[in-house]
Amino acid sequence: MNHTKEHIYSLLAQVTDPEIPVLTILDLGIVRDVICTQDNAVEIIITPTYSGCPAMDAIAFDIKLKMIEAGFTQVKITYTLSPAWTTDWMTEAGKQKLKQYGIAPPIERSSRLNKLLFDQDEHIPCPQCGSTNTKLLSEFGSTACKALHQCMDCKEPFDYFKCH
Amino acid sequence: MKNQHLINSVLHIADNALILGQRNAAWCAHGPILEQDIAITNITLDLIGQARNFYQYAASLINEADNKNETEDTLAFLRNERDFKNLLICELPNGDWAQTILRQFFFSTFQQLMYQKMMHSSDNQLAAIAAKSIKETNYHVKWISEWVIRLGDGTDESNQRMKNAIEYLWNYTGEFFIAADYESIDVAGLKNEWLEKVKLVFDEATLSIPENKFMQTGGKTGVHTEHLGFILPEMQSLQRNFPGVEW
Ligand SMILES: [Zn+2]
Numbered sequence: 001m002n003h004t005k006e007h008i009y010s011l012l013a014q015v016t017d018p019e020i021p022v023l024t025i026l027d028l029g030i031v032r033d034v035i036c037t038q039d040n041a042v043e044i045i046i047t048p049t050y051s052g053c054p055a056m057d058a059i060a061f062d063i064k065l066k067m068i069e070a071g072f073t074q075v076k077i078t079y080t081l082s083p084a085w086t087t088d089w090m091t092e093a094g095k096q097k098l099k100q101y102g103i104a105p106p107i108e109r110s111s112r113l114n115k116l117l118f119d120q121d122e123h124i125p126c127p128q129c130g131s132t133n134t135k136l137l138s139e140f141g142s143t144a145c146k147a148l149h150q151c152m153d154c155k156e157p158f159d160y161f162k163c164h
Numbered sequence: 165m166k167n168q169h170l171i172n173s174v175l176h177i178a179d180n181a182l183i184l185g186q187r188n189a190a191w192c193a194h195g196p197i198l199e200q201d202i203a204i205t206n207i208t209l210d211l212i213g214q215a216r217n218f219y220q221y222a223a224s225l226i227n228e229a230d231n232k233n234e235t236e237d238t239l240a241f242l243r244n245e246r247d248f249k250n251l252l253i254c255e256l257p258n259g260d261w262a263q264t265i266l267r268q269f270f271f272s273t274f275q276q277l278m279y280q281k282m283m284h285s286s287d288n289q290l291a292a293i294a295a296k297s298i299k300e301t302n303y304h305v306k307w308i309s310e311w312v313i314r315l316g317d318g319t320d321e322s323n324q325r326m327k328n329a330i331e332y333l334w335n336y337t338g339e340f341f342i343a344a345d346y347e348s349i350d351v352a353g354l355k356n357e358w359l360e361k362v363k364l365v366f367d368e369a370t371l372s373i374p375e376n377k378f379m380q381t382g383g384k385t386g387v388h389t390e391h392l393g394f395i396l397p398e399m400q401s402l403q404r405n406f407p408g409v410e411w
Binding site: 144 | 214216
């Protein structure tokens with residue numbers, strides 16, 4: 001069987017985030033490395049997104065399933081915490097897909113994360129109409145990775161995949 | 165012995181996050197409005213996730229040292245009250261929204277400073293967990309500080325409730341900075357910066373730092389208030405009744 005790294009990555013490109021199904025785990029930037037230990041045995045090293053993100057267990061399960069379907073008999077998922085995952089690792093293609101899905105992609109670099117307490121909030125472009133006349137409704141949204149914003153022009157509330 | 169100190173300090177940090185998370189989780193479906201309900205429970209999710217990382221690390225250290233079979237679950241669900249090393253402030257009742265907000269504000273402000281130190285620990289695993297967790301805590305601090313200001317500088321009612329919360333919680337803040345014998349982070353050295361950050365937000369919130377000096381202690385060494393004795397039976401009931409049960 002042909003199990004080059006390339007082949008394994010093409011399989012991983014079919015595993016999606018259970019909560020944002022337009023994003024593959026490669027788009028998310030959580031796959032750190034793939035090691036073929038022997039024939040039909042593979043170790044996949046991933047970085048968790050948020051400490052308490054319940055999607056991580058589902059993702060690990062989906063990776064295993066995908067590998068077994070492809071003929072692997074031993075699949076090991078290893079979590080690595082360091083360096084910590086950042087939205088800077090999200091691919092450009094991933095960001096475009098998010099936007100088309102109606103979620104504003106992260107626009108700030110993670111170095112901006114430790115904002116001063118009374119810093120002005122960023123005006124995140126509305127994924128529907130593109131307006132930057134938007135406001136933050138809540139720093140915490142429907143999942144750990146999202147904040148809730150609202151567009152003051154088209155009036156639509158929207159999720160923002162916040163910088164991490 | 166050095167390893168025992170490390171194990172205890174990891175358990176202490178894990179217990180803080182778990183017990184406060186367990187407390188905050190009681191707000192789920194009871195928050196003042198939907199957005200705030202979602203926010204406090206998202207913070208809870210982060211805390212529980214951080215606790216899991218620390219418990220997993222503690223379990224690996226214990227198993228290595230003593231040839232035991234601890235897991236994150238046995239550490240959370242099968243230890244007794246006197247084994248828990250969380251700060252007393254984490255186990256206090258939620259009270260009203262003001263009390264929950266103020267407790268989270270005091271705690272998150274401390275946790276942010278503590279993680280900043282831990283990120284540079286010579287222990288690679290602690291440094292890695294801290295570097296990951298602080299990204300979450302930064303969001304907590306921003307959100308929670310805004311709420312302290314909103315309530316303190318809000319209506320007479322909300323201002324009075326914040327004052328009541330300060331009166332109740334202040335005596336439990338000293339414990340942050342009194343190091344247990346197992347702690348390697350210089351927590352006493354974080355006190356001034358913590359006070360400055362609290363004062364900055366309190367000034368905006370038209371609140372003041374109390375004069376009183378007496379501080380409650382004991383949590384770090386397992387001497388708890390009566391409240392932990394009610395939290396644990398509820399939190400641990402499944403594993404106590406059905407040992408080893410899995411989903
Ligand atoms: Zn719009």
